[in-house]
Amino acid sequence: xxxxETETAIMVADGHPERRREAFFGRLKGPKLRQHQAAxxxxxxxxxxxxxxxxxxxxxxxxxxxxxERFRLEIGFGGGEHLLHRSxxxxxxxxxxxxxxxxxxxKLLSALEAAPRxxxxxxxxxxxxxxxxxxAASLDAVDLLYPDPWPKKRHFKRRFVNTKNLDRIAxxxxxxxxxxxxxxxxxxxxxxxxHVGDHSAFIWTAARPADxxxxxxxxxxxxxxxxxxxxxxxxxxxxxxxV
Ligand SMILES: C[S@@+](CC[C@H](N)C(=O)[O-])C[C@H]1O[C@@H](n2cnc3c(N)ncnc32)[C@H](O)[C@@H]1O
Numbered sequence: 001x002x003x004x005e006t007e008t009a010i011m012v013a014d015g016h017p018e019r020r021r022e023a024f025f026g027r028l029k030g031p032k033l034r035q036h037q038a039a040x041x042x043x044x045x046x047x048x049x050x051x052x053x054x055x056x057x058x059x060x061x062x063x064x065x066x067x068x069e070r071f072r073l074e075i076g077f078g079g080g081e082h083l084l085h086r087s088x089x090x091x092x093x094x095x096x097x098x099x100x101x102x103x104x105x106x107k108l109l110s111a112l113e114a115a116p117r118x119x120x121x122x123x124x125x126x127x128x129x130x131x132x133x134x135x136a137a138s139l140d141a142v143d144l145l146y147p148d149p150w151p152k153k154r155h156f157k158r159r160f161v162n163t164k165n166l167d168r169i170a171x172x173x174x175x176x177x178x179x180x181x182x183x184x185x186x187x188x189x190x191x192x193x194x195h196v197g198d199h200s201a202f203i204w205t206a207a208r209p210a211d212x213x214x215x216x217x218x219x220x221x222x223x224x225x226x227x228x229x230x231x232x233x234x235x236x237x238x239x240x241x242x243v
Contacts, residue, residue: 021100021126023165025158026148030103037106044109048122050096052133060094060138065118068094070140073172075127075160076147078224080108085220087120093140095120098127127160131168141178142169146224146235149185161192163199170201173242180216181238184228189236202240212236 033041050063061067070093077083077097087095097120099105105124112120123130147160161181169179179202183189196202206212215221216237225235 023128023160024100024126033106040109050121050123056133056135063121064094072141073139074143078104082222084111091119098123100125134172136171137174139172143180145182145222149188161195166199177242179240182235184233184235196240205239205241
């Protein structure tokens with residue numbers, strides 16, 4: 001398996017500044033794709049993938065075949081189980097799913113073959129790049145579900161939640177929009193509460209313990225979560241609102 005340690009920030013190519021991956025430190029590839037999965041990546045993904053070399057549309061509805069009333073982004077969808085569930089239950093919502101791990105993307109594309117839908121667009125690279133491309137105040141919700149935990153202290157700086165990414169999420173959320181975060185790793189939950197608590201754009205909506213101990217409404221679970229629960233790590237479900 002290929003372990004990619006990605007470089008940060010800005011590089012200059014052909015005299016033009018070009019951003020490289022900044023917030024992604026995981027694996028881009030796992031086991032070799034089966035032939036059919038590779039064909040889906042080659043043939044199906046291009047029509048669904050957002051092209052960040054193009055200017056973003058003024059209104060996100062333009063990204064979909066029919067107009068949408070709401071827009072929701074899921075960062076790091078893994079095998080896509082949660083994204084498929086949510087996009088299937090709310091057809092008036094335009095979804096964007098981001099997952100750089102090619103095997104996860106292939107899994108979602110396989111599921112879409114059986115259950116195609118016109119309210120889903122995809123991006124297969126670092127979500128930070130997409131967040132910088134999206135128009136300001138364009139999303140109703142951003143989901144970050146079981147982000148890579150990076151439990152060792154020396155790796156905390158690789159966590160997706162940091163001040164810069166919170167600035168990015170704050171910029172793209174509409175006032176009143178939601179940022180949802182779930183994790184089974186205590187230190188990441190506390191880390192997120194501290195970082196978001198220090199950020200002036202968000203408030204934590206919880207009033208009592210049950211609010212963060214109970215899954216989000218309509219929650220279908222995720223594969224990663226099932227493993228965490230099996231292994232005795234109860235998750236926390238944090239909902240923040242863009243002020
Ligand atoms: C622990 S997995 C959780 C997957 C899924 N959300 C779940 O709950 O089953 C975290 C996922 O986030 C993805 N990821 C990590 N950094 C990312 C980034 N900067 N942008 C988008 N996705 C990212 C990884 O490739 C991985 O699939």
